[in-house]
Amino acid sequence: MSGRTAFDLDLAQALIDRKRDTPGATLPILHDLQERFGYIDDRVIPLVAEALNISRAETLGVISFYHDFHRSPVDGRALKLCRAESCQSMGCEDLVSHLELRHRIKVDEDNHSGLHVETVYCLGNCALSPAALLDGAPIGRLDRDRIDAIVAAAQGKTQ
Numbered sequence: 326m327s328g329r330t331a332f333d334l335d336l337a338q339a340l341i342d343r344k345r346d347t348p349g350a351t352l353p354i355l356h357d358l359q360e361r362f363g364y365i366d367d368r369v370i371p372l373v374a375e376a377l378n379i380s381r382a383e384t385l386g387v388i389s390f391y392h393d394f395h396r397s398p399v400d401g402r403a404l405k406l407c408r409a410e411s412c413q414s415m416g417c418e419d420l421v422s423h424l425e426l427r428h429r430i431k432v433d434e435d436n437h438s439g440l441h442v443e444t445v446y447c448l449g450n451c452a453l454s455p456a457a458l459l460d461g462a463p464i465g466r467l468d469r470d471r472i473d474a475i476v477a478a479a480q481g482k483t484q
Contacts, residue, residue: 329363336361337369345376351387355394364395392443401439402479405458406432406467409447415454416468423469428476440479 330336340357344350354373358365365388374384388394408417424430424442432442450456453465459475 330361332362332366332368334368337366338372341369341372341376350377351379351384352391355388355391359394362398364398367396392445399441400435400437401441402460402475403458404440404442404475405445405448406442407446407448407450407454407456408444409451411447411451412455417455420455420467420469420472423472424476427473430476438476438480440476 337358340361341354344353344357347353351373354376355365358369370381370384370388373379374381377384388396406412406417406420408421421432424432428438430436430438430440430442433444435441445458448456448458448463450463450465453463455467457464457467464471
């Protein structure tokens with residue numbers, strides 16, 4: 326995971342202040358917070374709202390609308406699995422079934438498995454379908470063996 330630190334309210338305020346005057350600052354601020362802490366802590370919602378002169382409801386609405394934002398820390402590593410058409414045609418749904426049947430990991434649920442797997446629709450890596458991002462790093466031509474290795478590494482096991 327890239328540079329994530331424990332949540333710190335003063336650091337969060339500094340991140341907000343750094344981009345508060347940027348046109349369309351809501352998403353850049355939220356992305357910075359997500360990148361730094363791995364999630365958007367509820368304590369920053371009023372800070373973002375106040376800095377941008379928008380309502381708390383509007384701030385929360387943006388966070389809720391975009392599935393990339395998490396409202397609580399992610400358990401372990403994060404795998405974003407593309408389930409768009411190209412990846413479907415190349416077997417991503419088989420990988421989803423494999424994760425559930427072999428590893429008891431359900432996509433888009435908190436499994437407390439050391440690996441949080443979530444659905445995304447198109448990573449722009451269709452030539453290498455099925456595609457995914459592991460902690461933000463692209464993976465192409467994902468198959469069962471690579472999934473097994475990712476799960477094992479996330480759980481601290483060797484294969």
